[in-house]
Amino acid sequence: xxTILFDGIAYGMLLFVLACGLAVTLGxxxxxxxxxxxxxxxxxxxxxxxxxxxxxxFAVGLVGAFVFAALLGAxxxxxxxxxxxxxxxxxxxLFTIGLVFISxxxxxxxxxxxxxxIQIPAALQGQIEVAGVGMSKYRLMIIxxxxxxxxxxxxxxxRSRFGSQLRAAVDDQRVARGLGIxxxxxxxxxxxxxxxxxxxxxxxxxxxxxxxxxxPLKYMxxxxxxxxxxxxxxxxxxxxxxxxxxxxxxxxxxxxxKLGAFVIYTIMIVVLILRPQGLFARGxxx
Amino acid sequence: xxxxxxxxxxxxxxxxxxxxxxxxxxxxxxxIAFASIYFLPENYLILTEIVIWALFALSIDLILGFAGVITxxxxxxxxxxxxxxxxxxxxGIIVExxxxxxxxxxxxxxxxxxxxxxxxxxxxxxxxxxxxxxALVLHEIANRFANITGGADGLQGVNMAPVLGxxxxxxWGQTAYVYSLIVLFVLFAIARRVVRSPFGLSLLAxxxxxxxxxxxxxxxxxxxxxxxxxxxxYAGIAGALLTQTTAFASLEGFSFNRSADGLLILIIGGxxxxxxxxVGALIFKYMQDWLANITPQYWQFWVGLVxxxxxxxxxxxxxxxxxxxxxxxxxxxxxxxxKASTLGMSPGDGGQP
Numbered sequence: 001x002x003t004i005l006f007d008g009i010a011y012g013m014l015l016f017v018l019a020c021g022l023a024v025t026l027g028x029x030x031x032x033x034x035x036x037x038x039x040x041x042x043x044x045x046x047x048x049x050x051x052x053x054x055x056x057x058f059a060v061g062l063v064g065a066f067v068f069a070a071l072l073g074a075x076x077x078x079x080x081x082x083x084x085x086x087x088x089x090x091x092x093x094l095f096t097i098g099l100v101f102i103s104x105x106x107x108x109x110x111x112x113x114x115x116x117x118i119q120i121p122a123a124l125q126g127q128i129e130v131a132g133v134g135m136s137k138y139r140l141m142i143i144x145x146x147x148x149x150x151x152x153x154x155x156x157x158x159r160s161r162f163g164s165q166l167r168a169a170v171d172d173q174r175v176a177r178g179l180g181i182x183x184x185x186x187x188x189x190x191x192x193x194x195x196x197x198x199x200x201x202x203x204x205x206x207x208x209x210x211x212x213x214x215x216p217l218k219y220m221x222x223x224x225x226x227x228x229x230x231x232x233x234x235x236x237x238x239x240x241x242x243x244x245x246x247x248x249x250x251x252x253x254x255x256x257x258k259l260g261a262f263v264i265y266t267i268m269i270v271v272l273i274l275r276p277q278g279l280f281a282r283g284x285x286x
Numbered sequence: 287x288x289x290x291x292x293x294x295x296x297x298x299x300x301x302x303x304x305x306x307x308x309x310x311x312x313x314x315x316x317x318i319a320f321a322s323i324y325f326l327p328e329n330y331l332i333l334t335e336i337v338i339w340a341l342f343a344l345s346i347d348l349i350l351g352f353a354g355v356i357t358x359x360x361x362x363x364x365x366x367x368x369x370x371x372x373x374x375x376x377x378g379i380i381v382e383x384x385x386x387x388x389x390x391x392x393x394x395x396x397x398x399x400x401x402x403x404x405x406x407x408x409x410x411x412x413x414x415x416x417x418x419x420x421a422l423v424l425h426e427i428a429n430r431f432a433n434i435t436g437g438a439d440g441l442q443g444v445n446m447a448p449v450l451g452x453x454x455x456x457x458w459g460q461t462a463y464v465y466s467l468i469v470l471f472v473l474f475a476i477a478r479r480v481v482r483s484p485f486g487l488s489l490l491a492x493x494x495x496x497x498x499x500x501x502x503x504x505x506x507x508x509x510x511x512x513x514x515x516x517x518x519x520y521a522g523i524a525g526a527l528l529t530q531t532t533a534f535a536s537l538e539g540f541s542f543n544r545s546a547d548g549l550l551i552l553i554i555g556g557x558x559x560x561x562x563x564x565v566g567a568l569i570f571k572y573m574q575d576w577l578a579n580i581t582p583q584y585w586q587f588w589v590g591l592v593x594x595x596x597x598x599x600x601x602x603x604x605x606x607x608x609x610x611x612x613x614x615x616x617x618x619x620x621x622x623x624x625k626a627s628t629l630g631m632s633p634g635d636g637g638q639p
Contacts, residue, residue, distance in 0.1 A: 093358070095593065101590025103590075
């Protein structure tokens with residue numbers, strides 16, 4: 001029981017790191033980015049190359065995954081995404097589906113279509129017992145890393161100058177622009193960080209979620225669920241939603257394996273029907 | 287400007303009849319389509335696929351092009367139609383294909399009717415999520431209940447009875463193609479009738495601005511429910527046709543790729559004038575055939591590239607390239623012996639907002 005809770009929390013934390021960038025994209029620019037998972041996949045493969053092929057330590061792989069995905073995010077944001085912000089939701093959907101297809105085929109071409117595994121160091125393998133509950137060391141590390149990241153993100157968002165600029169831009173783009181905030185730059189940086197975090201999540205999650213070229217398609221719905229269930233108004237809401245989903249998914253797969261992923265889809269549809277603005281949304285969300 | 291020479295109701299009636307009239311170019315289009323039965327006998331298999339894709343894209347066009355609802359889950363109805371037809375044939379519930387086809391469509395439209403209430407809530411994003419979610423749930427259900435659906439192996443052992451008890455499905459796919467083409471034509475004619483009716487006009491108003499449409503007395507919600515149900519029926523029929531012509535149903539029918547490809551086909555052909563699905567399916571299928579010959583594994587890359595380019599260049603600009611062609615076809619299409627059109631609006635551009 002506690003092990004399921006523990007696994008669920010680790011899974012949820014991972015989902016949060018993967019999806020928080022998307023929460024900002026959707027919340028800030030009202031932009032439907034279905035290609036978010038592609039950045040996660042790219043990060044995962046970057047870590048794979050660094051650790052398995054270049055023989056660098058696992059930590060370097062994680063940093064590399066973040067940097068590579070962030071750079072790619074910044075590049076695509078500046079060259080491609082900027083043209084699509086002002087278009088309709090339909091065009092955004094088409095555009096990002098196109099990007100997903102391209103990334104899936106490109107990774108398939110470059111890395112092969114089989115499932116890949118990043119070698120994790122021996123220190124992270126195995127389990128430890130805490131108060132009679134067996135916990136995998138790897139998942140414990142995920143919880144630690146993601147927990148720290150969440151606190152840092154929350155601090156940046158709430159305490160720093162950049163954070164207040166971002167929140168201002170989320171609340172009202174036009175007024176923020178009028179106050180002299182460079183909304184485009186704020187968004188570009190946020191997009192890059194969000195992609196980087198997705199990349200980090202992809203590298204961390206390779207062990208749990210698997211890593212293959214169809215990753216963006218397979219997990220697209222999970223990221224979108226986190227964002228739509230949580231709402232896009234703050235960082236705590238997607239966080240709560242991720243944990244909830246992680247626990248629900250793991251528990252669902254453990255107790256009613258017959259239904260599989262059915263549980264979380266149903267949760268999503270029910271939540272969307274009851275609270276179309278998200279479960280933890282403020283009174284008036286956009 | 288419309289010159290009012292007669293009482294208004296008569297003018298309106300004339301306007302609606304003019305909108306609904308088949309133009310020469312449309313008639314020519316269908317004559318060519320049916321002529322393909324005689325002229326392209328070695329292409330029956332790919333042509334049948336094109337017809338099924340066209341029907342599927344037509345169903346998306348009905349809700350996207352005419353009511354402005356974005357969906358990523360039209361495959362839900364396609365899959366339901368496919369399995370319904372497959373199960374009915376396998377267990378001998380309804381053996382005759384045409385009746386089974388209609389029954390499968392009705393099953394899909396029942397699902398469409400029930401889920402339409404979920405889809406109508408919320409914004410574009412919520413709709414995307416709910417439609418996608420419904421398709422995924424159904425995919426999951428079909429996958430888990432393998433004892434009924436065959437799971438990942440697909441539904442096997444489907445034996446199709448002859449159409450109307452006379453025409454057997456032959457090895458060369460001739461019956462399959464003729465049958466599919468007739469189904470497409472009949473459903474197309476019905477769809478055409480629906481969107482050219484006052485009901486279709488009110489849908490366009492809703493697409494333009496739901497709030498204003500409601501303000502001038504158009505009941506927005508039930509119209510959306512109606513068109514969503516009709517579109518589900520069409521998608522269900524498309525799925526059932528696939529099962530009947532291939533004697534096989536698989537989980538692929540529910541997949542996200544099917545919804546996305548359907549959307550792509552419609553976008554290639556253009557939304558809002560009903561022929562988009564057919565034109566798009568022709569281009570898409572032959573492009574797929576051609577690309578798959580060059581790079582069998584990575585043809586999805588090119589699909590993605592086409593999507594990205596379409597959006598970056600802009601759909602309006604691309605359709606602008608065809609303006610000379612369109613003007614030409616309209617001139618031919620409006621021509622009628624000894625009769626000049628009194629209305630400024632041609633039947634051909636009825637769907638353009």
